[in-house]
Amino acid sequence: MLNELSTRKCTPCQGGMPALDRSEAERYLSQAPGWSLADNGSRIERHYSFRDYRSALRFVVDLSQLAEDEGHHPDISFGWGHATVSWQTKKIKGLHENDFIMAAKTDQIAGDGNGSA
Structure with missing residues (x-):
């Protein structure tokens, strides 16, 4: 599912939509190695390690460009x-499929997705 998700584009999300419930989020999470649920399942988070400051900064710049292209922005x-x-997904104060699409794309930017680049 994660590789499939990395080929998809985010869909516009309107406020008022329901966020994924915990079981739905866990189903997506099972396909997102290295990511974890945070804040009672209302967001996902991952830590990445890099060889130096410049590599970490390059990752942040590349991820920022992707976020602008997709119209979906991380912390x-x-x-x-x-x-x-x-x-x-801030409009719904919870998780949406878009968050997992972006997690997959974030892993691609980071390299092999194992948290090291």
Whole structure:
């Protein structure tokens, strides 16, 4: 499912839609190695390690460009050799399929998806 998701585009999300319930989120999560549910299942998060600051910054810049292209934006924190990415559909204050699409694409940007680049 994750590889399939990485080929898809985000769909516009309108406020008022229901967020994925925990069992739906866990079903997607089972196909997203390295990602974890956070904030009672209302967002997903992953930590990545990099060899230096420049590599972490390059990842953040590349992910920012993808977010602009897709119209779906993560919360990102980063520093020397690391970055943490969190996805949530803010209009519904929870998870949507788009978040898992973007998780798959985030892993592609990071490299082989194992959290190291």
